[in-house]
Amino acid sequence: MSEASPGPRRQGLTPRQARLVRTALSTVIMIAAGLALALRLGSTHSVLTMGFYGIALILSGSALVLSRQGRTRVATAVLGTCVVLAVAAEWAVASTR
Template identity: 80%
Template sequence: MSEADQGPERPGLTPRQARHIRIALSAVIMIAVGLALVLRLDTTHSVLTLGFYGIALTLSGSALILSKHGRTRVATAVLGSCVGLAVAAEWAVASLR
């Protein structure tokens, strides 16, 4: 098979590189959410705060597992919704006070 038969190479990341990046990103976000939870529990003892950050930790862990199994697009959507959920919920609770 000659080079002309192979077609142009696709630019971007290989699937393996994408998985590794999403796994690392999920782990970093999981650590950041855990740290934010500890800091928020120092300032407020709200069950809602614990619940929102607990959901965010669970979803970021799910994104890590999804990335490990090659579902990087789904993992990105789950990770984005996880961060968005935690930020929006925290903002909503803070605005009620």
């Protein structure tokens, strides 16, 4: 007897796995942004630096919540925006000195 397949086989991550991956990635980026903020505040006391990394922490926290709610694509977009903004802002501040 052959088993009837209900449809095409899914490839990639299951929704639960996608949520776990995005949640873990958001957590790692949030920790990295916090550490970078602490290190940067040790070397410079710039309000811009605090603001940029503060925004990165907020966005990565938002991505974490979105991932837990199953909005993994939106969370990925928010997380990507967070990283790009933090790196670009840090580069812009460093190039003005």
